[in-house]
Amino acid sequence: MTDKRELYVYNTLKGNKELFVPVREDRVGMYVCGPTVYGEAHLGHARSAITFDIVYRVLKFLGYNVRYVRNFTDVGHLVADADDGDDKVEKKAQAENKEPQEVAQYYEMMYLRAVDALNCLRPNIMPIASGHIMEQIDVVKILMDKGLAYESQGSVYFDVEKYNKEVKPYGILSHRTLEDTMENSRELSGQQEKRNPFDFALWKKAPKEHIMKWPSPWSLGFPGWHLECTAMGRKYLGAEFDIHGGGMDLVFPHHDCEIAQSVGAYGDMPAKYWLHNNMITIEGKKMGKSYNNFITLTEMFSGNHPLLKQAYNPMTIRFFMLMAHYRSTLDFSNDALIAAEKGLARLMEAKAKLPALKESDKSSFDVHEIIEDALAAVCDDFNTPVMIAHLFEACKHINSVSDGKESITKEDKEYLEKNLNAILDGILGLKEEKGGNDTAVIDGLMNLIMDMRSQARSNKDYATSDKIRDALKPLGIEIKDSKEGASWRLI
Numbered sequence: 001m002t003d004k005r006e007l008y009v010y011n012t013l014k015g016n017k018e019l020f021v022p023v024r025e026d027r028v029g030m031y032v033c034g035p036t037v038y039g040e041a042h043l044g045h046a047r048s049a050i051t052f053d054i055v056y057r058v059l060k061f062l063g064y065n066v067r068y069v070r071n072f073t074d075v076g077h078l079v080a081d082a083d084d085g086d087d088k089v090e091k092k093a094q095a096e097n098k099e100p101q102e103v104a105q106y107y108e109m110m111y112l113r114a115v116d117a118l119n120c121l122r123p124n125i126m127p128i129a130s131g132h133i134m135e136q137i138d139v140v141k142i143l144m145d146k147g148l149a150y151e152s153q154g155s156v157y158f159d160v161e162k163y164n165k166e167v168k169p170y171g172i173l174s175h176r177t178l179e180d181t182m183e184n185s186r187e188l189s190g191q192q193e194k195r196n197p198f199d200f201a202l203w204k205k206a207p208k209e210h211i212m213k214w215p216s217p218w219s220l221g222f223p224g225w226h227l228e229c230t231a232m233g234r235k236y237l238g239a240e241f242d243i244h245g246g247g248m249d250l251v252f253p254h255h256d257c258e259i260a261q262s263v264g265a266y267g268d269m270p271a272k273y274w275l276h277n278n279m280i281t282i283e284g285k286k287m288g289k290s291y292n293n294f295i296t297l298t299e300m301f302s303g304n305h306p307l308l309k310q311a312y313n314p315m316t317i318r319f320f321m322l323m324a325h326y327r328s329t330l331d332f333s334n335d336a337l338i339a340a341e342k343g344l345a346r347l348m349e350a351k352a353k354l355p356a357l358k359e360s361d362k363s364s365f366d367v368h369e370i371i372e373d374a375l376a377a378v379c380d381d382f383n384t385p386v387m388i389a390h391l392f393e394a395c396k397h398i399n400s401v402s403d404g405k406e407s408i409t410k411e412d413k414e415y416l417e418k419n420l421n422a423i424l425d426g427i428l429g430l431k432e433e434k435g436g437n438d439t440a441v442i443d444g445l446m447n448l449i450m451d452m453r454s455q456a457r458s459n460k461d462y463a464t465s466d467k468i469r470d471a472l473k474p475l476g477i478e479i480k481d482s483k484e485g486a487s488w489r490l491i
Contacts, residue, residue: 004063007379009243010327012251012274013173017381022242023272028064029241030056031233031271033250034126036073037107038092040296041114043280043287043332044247050318050429051277051326052245053120054382057427062379068123069236072111074104075130075212076204077225081253083157083194083201087222090211100212101130110490114297117314119429127232129223133214135231136223140202140216142265152193154205154219158260160198168263173274174252200257202227226257233270234262244271248278277326282307283333295332309334312341315433319344322384322428343392348432350395351424353402354417360407365397367412371419378427387423394420446477446488453479454486 007020022028032052035045052070059066079085093100112122129136140156143149148167149158164170164178171181181198201224206213213220233241246255255274262270279286282293295305303311320340324330370390377386394416400406408416424430449468456464469479472488479488 005375005379007058007062008381009273009275010381012276015175018273020242020273022064023240026063026065028059028066028243029237030059030066030068030243030245031229031237031241032068032070032123032244033229033246033254034070034072035107035111036077036088037104037111038088039107040298041107041111042294042296043282043300045111046115046118046297046317047280047321047326047330048245048247048277049115049120050118050321051382052275053115053118053429054322054326054378054384054427055243055245055275056121056123057429058378058382061422061427067125067237068121069125069127069233070123071228071232072104072108072126072128073225073228074101074108074128076223076228081225083204083224087210087212093211104128104130110298113490117297117301118318119314119431121429125236127236129228129232130212132228132232132235133223135235136227137203137216139227139231139261139265140218140223143202143261146264148264149202150195151218152195154221155193155201156203156218157194157199158202158257158264159195160200160260161196163260163264168260170260171252171256173256173259176252200224200226200253202261226254226261229254230258230261230265230270233258234266239266239268241271243273243275245275245277248276251276278329281329281331284331307334310338312337313433315430316341316344319430322430323388325381325383325385327381344430346395347391347424347430350398351420353398354413354420357398357401357408357413358404359410359413361409363408363412364406365408367394367397367408367416370394370397371416371423374423384428387428391420391423450479450486450488 008017009020010017030052032048035041052068056066056068074089075087077088079088079091087100089100089104093103096103108128116122140149143158144151144156147159148163149156160170160178160181170178178198182196203216203218203223204221205219206221210222213222233244244255244258251274258270262268281287282291282295285291285293287293287295293307295307297317299305299308300312300317301314303309316337320332320337321330323340323343370393374387374390374394377383377390380386397406397408398416401408449472453465453468456462456468472479476490477488478490479486
């Protein structure tokens with residue numbers, strides 16, 4: 001099912017909704033900033049993945065040929081998003097006594113498993129930062145040649161003040177001035193290398209103990225966090241593409257820096273439309289490990305977290321997120337999730353009733369108007385909550401027809417069935433979970449297996465203990481024994 005109608009999107013760059021007109025007719029390029037892979041996917045990752053999955057699905061529904069690119073950051077993203085300090089992936093690798101690439105690849109796979117469970121379509125291309133070092137070095141060379149970057153003690157920094165004065169105002173996406181940036185710049189270690197504290201790193205000279213480092217004209221080092229998206233976006237989508245997406249927390253500094261790099265190096269804005277999803281809160285509080293309310297998707301699927309009353313099906317989580325507009329703050333609570341679970345069940349039950357509805361000579365309600373209103377909503381800046389409200393209206397009528405209180409013609413029934421299926425499955429990505437929550441089932445089985453293995457070890461039956469461990473490894477499950485006890489993980 002494809003449909004040619006107007007689409008309006010909220011462009012952070014302009015601060016308002018605009019008619020979407022692709023750079024190239026019938027073709028859309030979309031780049032979305034993906035996760036830094038040093039830990040398990042959490043609710044914030046889920047919101048971004050689902051948001052841009054909806055964008056992707058709507059564009060495809062409208063008949064566009066979409067190239068969707070979402071990156072993995074495996075190098076250069078330092079703690080506190082700063083230009084000095086530990087690399088997030090390397091720090092995790094040191095804590096786990098592993099190679100950084102081992103850590104990155106493990107969490108890449110964990111992320112993909114989680115968003116697959118949420119029924120997010122995979123992007124066409126998923127590049128990694130460490131696989132595009134030469135492209136990033138090339139960008140730095142161009143900026144150096146244009147006098148917009150400078151070397152200092154083996155590192156290279158972008159000259160924000162010169163760019164702001166000679167090329168384009170810095171901060172046009174976040175709508176802040178350079179003076180605002182100057183006032184809010186923090187005094188951090190290593191700032192003595194910079195001409196100004198608000199300059200940002202393009203290339204960092206690596207300390208001796210740093211593992212992920214590459215040769216460059218300036219030093220043995222690694223690229224700055226902002227650089228990868230400029231290089232990879234241009235490589236896979238061209239000089240100007242249609243949509244650049246990410247979380248609202250990336251507007252400044254990450255996306256402002258991307259724009260400065262791209263405009264400074266090539267004279268082009270990298271993207272025409274900038275879309276950003278809002279943040280997640282947990283019962284009114286910002287989500288974070290320091291608040292003890294940081295919930296991973298694995299914990300959501302299994303219910304294994306102190307704040308969770310039960311395990312939640314991936315489709316329940318997806319539906320709950322779609323019930324709020326992507327640009328609004330989304331607050332998670334058990335009550336809200338349970339309500340979403342019931343709401344989704346109502347939708348699916350009504351859908352299942354459709355084929356068996358008794359047909360009449362006349363419909364007592366306007367099926368076409370309901371579907372048109374639902375599609376108009378999702379084409380108005382991807383307004384999924386309004387679309388879902390219209391679907392609930394359709395459910396009310398389906399139930400009334402089923403109870404003999406309303407009527408529907410054969411043609412209207414077929415039209416409603418065809419479009420309801422296309423919307424639920426094709427646009428909203430909601431599917432019926434046959435067999436329940438697979439992740440919860442795996443967790444339950446593994447808890448049973450671990451208990452049996454623990455009992456075997458208590459009985460000094462090490463042969464059985466080892467047999468269980470060895471049999472699980474080919475299935476992608478690793479068991480580790482330590483002084484604190486045994487643990488398992490997917491590998």
